[in-house]
Amino acid sequence: MKRLCVILALLLFLCACGQAVQPEEMSVTTATTTTPTTTEREIDTLPAKAAKEYASVIQAYSKLLRNRESEKYEGYIAAFMKELDVPERFVAFTEPFYFLSPLGCAVYDINKDGVSELIVADNDYVNDCRNIRSIFTLKNGKPILLGIYGGNNYWCDIDVDGTLYAHGRGGAYYFEDRVYTLPANGTEFCLMEKRVMDTFDHDNDGIDEESYYFEKDGVKTYLSREEYSALESFHVKERLELALAPITP
Numbered sequence: 001m002k003r004l005c006v007i008l009a010l011l012l013f014l015c016a017c018g019q020a021v022q023p024e025e026m027s028v029t030t031a032t033t034t035t036p037t038t039t040e041r042e043i044d045t046l047p048a049k050a051a052k053e054y055a056s057v058i059q060a061y062s063k064l065l066r067n068r069e070s071e072k073y074e075g076y077i078a079a080f081m082k083e084l085d086v087p088e089r090f091v092a093f094t095e096p097f098y099f100l101s102p103l104g105c106a107v108y109d110i111n112k113d114g115v116s117e118l119i120v121a122d123n124d125y126v127n128d129c130r131n132i133r134s135i136f137t138l139k140n141g142k143p144i145l146l147g148i149y150g151g152n153n154y155w156c157d158i159d160v161d162g163t164l165y166a167h168g169r170g171g172a173y174y175f176e177d178r179v180y181t182l183p184a185n186g187t188e189f190c191l192m193e194k195r196v197m198d199t200f201d202h203d204n205d206g207i208d209e210e211s212y213y214f215e216k217d218g219v220k221t222y223l224s225r226e227e228y229s230a231l232e233s234f235h236v237k238e239r240l241e242l243a244l245a246p247i248t249p
Ligand SMILES: [Ca+2]
Pocket: 108, 109, 110, 111, 112, 113, 114, 115, 116, 117, 137
């Protein structure tokens, strides 16, 4: 059962990242985390123009927060997906909506193409991450969902250069770190690289297998535990300090 839950959670994480689903397996351990530099930046949190452009998103989140305890919450999530015309690849990924904390939002031109993206995030940090919940951009004046993040074991942070760092954990057995960038005018984040630590007992013989690997451009390279831990590119370097405008329920 534990294994099933972990795999299910992993599938959801992969789905959230807009990638082909490859059910690999699980792992233990503590991932090495480098403490990011946090730079205070003056960001116009939510200018009137952006508040208007992204009003449908902000209102949709308000409605979710307001009805968080409703018995019909599932229906509210479905309505959220429909109202915002959420791309098919995200529709089944509802887990994050069951773990909503107080939320805020801000705009930032992640890919420096002149269009500011809307970033919805928790007001509080989680696991030393900003804990981004979703990111939207505008296409022909309409908000388009680029990604949904978060949930019980997932969190996500962003660097001032627009690089997105997504982290997923499947119990104590599996850790995955992914690095994404958003191309100019893009409607999807591109996976740049990922690393995986997997110490699940795959053959169920009571002994955990251990594997560590790095993946880039579809090429998987297996590593020793030391090599895995020495990889440094998987955590935010200069965190984008978002001064969030609260989303009121
Ligand atoms: Ca942009």
